[in-house]
Amino acid sequence: MKTALVCSGGLDSVSLAHVLAAEGNLSRLVSFDYGQRHTKELEFAAKCADRLGVPHRVIDLRSVGASLTGSALTDDLEIPDGHYEEETMKATSVPNRNAIMLTVAYGIAAANCDDAVATAVHGGDHFIYPDCRPAFTDAFDAMQRAALDGYADISLHVPFVHHSKADIVAQGARVNTPFANTWSCYKGGDLHCGRCGTCVERREAFDLAGVKDPTTYEDPEFWRHAVERKQG
Numbered sequence: 349m350k351t352a353l354v355c356s357g358g359l360d361s362v363s364l365a366h367v368l369a370a371e372g373n374l375s376r377l378v379s380f381d382y383g384q385r386h387t388k389e390l391e392f393a394a395k396c397a398d399r400l401g402v403p404h405r406v407i408d409l410r411s412v413g414a415s416l417t418g419s420a421l422t423d424d425l426e427i428p429d430g431h432y433e434e435e436t437m438k439a440t441s442v443p444n445r446n447a448i449m450l451t452v453a454y455g456i457a458a459a460n461c462d463d464a465v466a467t468a469v470h471g472g473d474h475f476i477y478p479d480c481r482p483a484f485t486d487a488f489d490a491m492q493r494a495a496l497d498g499y500a501d502i503s504l505h506v507p508f509v510h511h512s513k514a515d516i517v518a519q520g521a522r523v524n525t526p527f528a529n530t531w532s533c534y535k536g537g538d539l540h541c542g543r544c545g546t547c548v549e550r551r552e553a554f555d556l557a558g559v560k561d562p563t564t565y566e567d568p569e570f571w572r573h574a575v576e577r578k579q580g
Contacts, residue, residue, distance in 0.1 A: 353368060354450065363519060379405070409448070461500075513549055515557075527554075542569075
């Protein structure tokens with residue numbers, strides 16, 4: 349099944365790229381520059397495509413992203429520190445981001461006669477991002493089938509939508525995903541900060557999966573405090 353994957357360069361999408369490649373189903377990677385402050389993630393998506401020997405398209409959505417105001421990922425707002433499931437992390441939501449990206453990815457897939465579009469949304473995203481939830485992915489799949497009716501038959505592949513980040517780490521490790529060649533941190537510095545929601549979630553996921561985390565963090569122990577605060 350020829351599958352076009354929306355790949356940010358992060359742990360989730362790169363792991364899914366390696367899973368699809370191991371199955372012989374990966375046809376291409378599609379990435380998006382929407383003006384995110386952590387645009388360096390796209391370098392890791394490019395490395396993934398080179399490693400797996402598939403085409404890689406980076407779609408310029410910076411003008412669109414400039415209109416999606418109010419997010420700490422695209423505006424000059426502070427990226428909150430803490431656990432991914434804290435209320436403050438909603439500041440990192442970019443309105444309709446996945447719907448916009450998936451719509452473009454479907455067009456690319458249809459133009460290239462692919463059978464599916466894949467995205468690595470997962471259970472840990474559900475608290476913050478409505479366009480990562482099963483209700484959205486189910487509805488989006490139905491909408492795109494109607495949009496392409498009679499032209500292309502493309503399904504939405506979301507194998508992680510009911511899985512945790514730790515599950516993704518375990519699956520990624522099974523297919524030898526080079527986790528060191530992925531980028532999660534929303535702050536986009538030289539190293540993963542270790543304090544933002546995505547860094548905390550990343551570090552916690554490796555711990556829960558029992559897989560060694562190869563990532564270098566500026567603050568490697570903050571995640572423990574963030575997890576304890578969430579649990580308390």
